[in-house]
Amino acid sequence: ANKQFRDDLYYRAYLLSSQGTVLNYYDKIHLVPFGEYVPQFLAFVNKLAHGIGDYVPGNEHTIMSGPHGRFGVAICFEVIYPDLVRQFVKQGAEYMVTITNDAWYDRSSAPYQHFSMVVFRAIENRVPFARAANTGISGFIDADGSIKRTTDLFTQTAIVDTVTVGLDRTVYTIYGDVFAYTCAGFVLGFIFLTLGLQKRRKGRPM
Missing domain, CATH: 1.20.5 (Single alpha-helices involved in coiled-coils or other helix-helix interfaces)
Known part of the structure; x- marks a missing residue:
């Protein structure tokens, strides 16, 4: 979700209760250059395409609490950054949730490559992932990197599965x-x- 707060625009994920109450939120830390922000040394680009890339990065690895434990959220391509996921786990996340819009890539190899990045992050930190993509691939990855269940691309469906909550910290998570x-x-x-x-x-x- 996009959230206007004072003069800043954040790329934000909300945790809602069953009644629709906002319980917590996370502001995306690693923004996509030019799509979500413009590097300062290229600030003149804003004058050419006003309103493009106006997001402000978040600065906190927010840990959320749910009925199944504590978790962190990685938005879209944040899953390609090992240290970002590591910081969530180091600060107490027992599992990770990642949400993404992969509609841009249609039926190319990109959605599969993007999904595969989650497997690496799960293995590095021994934490399971739940992935929700608006056009697929959604799925569950266990803490050992095994893919539990997935959806197809551009298929309207819902899936439920059980994963093992990560408890042991890896050498990579610690150091x-x-x-x-x-x-x-x-x-x-x-x-x-x-x-x-x-x-x-x-x-x-x-």
Whole structure:
């Protein structure tokens, strides 16, 4: 939903009660460039296409509470950002919900690729996902990355399933990309060491 608050426009997901009362909301943190915001160094684009890309990013990984536990919400392509999902889980989310509008991609491979990103996020953090897409693919992914149930594209239907709520925290959830940075450091160190040895060998008299 789009929410006008003072002078700012947020891309917002609401949690509603069965009576329609607003219980909580989450403002999208990672906006899509040019579609939802214009980078500051290209601010002149706003003058060419006024009203396009006027959203303001959220700044809080909101944890919502429901009858089945605590969960976070990732909107659309936010599921391609590993650290964003990690922050939700690190702050107490036991499962994740992702909502998306994939109608743009019709029956291309894009909806399938977008859906596959959710599997990676589930495995990285050992949390299940419930995914709702307006034109499909909707579905449930368990904490081990197994796909429990899905819908077809452009099919009007409803699905229900049971997933295992994530309780154990993974090394990635706790430490993030430290392992990747460490590996990169070792590789760079090895490269510099190799170059240094080669330079010394070339400098020796024959």
